[in-house]
Amino acid sequence: MIALSVAAALAVFLLYTSIAGGGTPALRPSSLAGHAGKVSLSGRVLKPVSGDAHAGGLRFRLRDVNGTASVPVVYRGSVPDLFRAGRDIVVDGRLQNGVFVAVPGTMITKCPSKYTPKKT
């Protein structure tokens, strides 16, 4: 009985992964090369930030949090309150001709107080 139910649950699970095809790779700018599909990119926002997120698109470079590699990003849609140069963000999108074109409205800032372990 229990074995049967576990099997049923597993079947549902497999059904999902076969339809939706697993998850989105979470990458840093340095590991972006060679990924053509949709990825979730995390990194630190570099100055200068220009453009308009609600018109032509917000433009900035995103750099590895612990590194130097960076990639230009264009983003449209809601901008979280905590977004600013120097902050760490995560955004979904895909690399097109050397520019990371973000999916509108997917930007998340990593809340510094909540996630970062304190370094003393």
Added chain:
Amino acid sequence: MPELGRAALFVCFGLAVYAAVAGFWGAHTRRRRLSRSAQNALVAAFVSAAVATGVLLVALVSSDFSFTYVSAFTSRELPLAYKLTALWGGQEGSLLLWLLVLTGYSAAAVLLDRKAGRELVVWVVPVLGVVAVFFSMLLVFVASPFDTELAPADGRGLAPSLQSPYMQAHPPMLYLGYVGLTVPFAFAMGALLSGRTDERWIVATRRWTLAAWLFLGVGQLLGAKWAYEEVGWGGYYAWDPVENAALMPWLAATAFLHSVMVQEKKGMLKVWNMLLVILAFTLSLFGTFLTRSGVLNSIHSFTESSIGPWFLGFICFVVASSLVLLFKRLPLLRSKTKLESLVSREATFLYNNLLLVALCLTILWGVTFPILSDAVRGEAVTVGRPYYDFFLRAFGLPLLLLMGIGPLIAWRRASLSSLKRVFFWPTAFALAVGVMLIALGAGSSVPGLIAYTFSAFVAATIVLEFARGTAARRSLSGETVPRAFASLIARNRRRYGGYVVHAAIVLLAIGVAGSSAYNTSRSARLSPGQSLEVRDYTLVYRGVNSTRAANAIEQRATIDVYKGGNRIAVMHPGKNDYPVEQQISNEVSIRSDWLTGEDLFLITEQINRNGTIDFKAIINPLVNMIWLAGLVFVLGSVITLWPDAREERRLAIRYGRVAPEPSA
């Protein structure tokens, strides 16, 4: 002062070690004196944890910035209430709160549940002791809240978005819940250690589990409300790992609360209940670990965190030792009865459990997948909203339906005729509601339609149950309807309180389905005088005002809201600019329609120099049902938690006879 705090924590650590070691030895060698002194050590550990907490609170209130913790999480300007609640603003303070609540619960549980049988309680003490050893050790050796520094002129302050009453109440509620699950876990381990594997550990901890579960539930709803009003993206739950961290133990505890009823009534599922309580407790440790270790950032920052590896080690220790213990006691846990039919109360409890655990484990899989894939493949892969939404529907909707079926179906074996009699009207009602909803256009979302039809079915069964019960009491005692209704609940708190909680879950389902399946959102760039139409609202933008407040520049747009040609409201969504903290905070404006439970949710996404705004309007139908569900949830839980002298007597007789207290 910091010395006093450090000393108190060290004493607490020593007492916890004593409670664990002496408690174990006393129980093993059956020395009553030793066991007694281990119990007293737990109580004393609570006192010293309270002293340590007191020291930190005094430092916070008096803005003693020589405490690193105080300067990191408060500033002089911060209102007193936020200085106090900064106690759980950071890692060290949160751990201290864990320890305080843990030792408090332990002392109370041991003192209050002495009646549960001495043989059981003596084994509970060392288990509680071990958990207290872990947390006090972290606070003494790894993450001390009493580190000092050369006092800076002012502290770094508290993030503006966290300065909200919801954020004051949300963390302690969650901790009361997380830590509360330690008690049933310790009693379960005590039962295994002592070999007293009858239902007594369940009876002794039923209220503890319920209380912990209530706190976890309320804590999550407070967090959701905070996200809705403060974070301001128009939603209340984002399947964020930190949110899931609280949802998982709640789901496991929900499964446990249901399956223990089967053990109480039928003596079945003994091993399963042990597994569930181990799962619930482990997940509460895991939740604390997730939110506090930095593992979510990446697997690499986890190793930089001071407490991460300790937590992981302790979780492994808990899982391994409790499973070994369980395995050793398996022969004692054979159930005397078997499942007789797949259509019976027992069976529906089993389905409910499997669905809850399946939902819990798929969430766990989603949360840990980035970490696991990073560790295995060197590339983190995240699963997003679609993953969680899919499983919430796949497992949540059948759960909703079972909630209507379970309470009405007979124990052991249900006959076809009884099924027909019991379910005819609820099914008819649900189908009628479904047809009506399709006519009203709810067919635009199939999951939403199913959720509403199921909700109608469950609501009908609950109303019928109350009506039948009241009628039966009336014919028995000749009371008036309200009196019969009241005495029906009073005489059967667990059952009818449970129905009230079920009603709360129905409300929650209605609110979640309404606001996620039928919401509308539109955004546009508006110049003063321009308007935006959203469903039957017309929103006219008038202009932006800017005012200086004490610590922020407040910009507010003025939006006239028209419905059916009449101006029904003026709303002011905007932004606050905090120059000192260098932060901008979105201040959304929400208008709740209390008649329909619908919210008009306005966000000023961007204020442009030329006077235009980028503006977003969301209509969240029925979202207020979620908050109402919270109130009903508390009401139902309190009904079931309320002390019941009649039940106590019944249990005393039952366990007095089945397993007489050995006289020492």
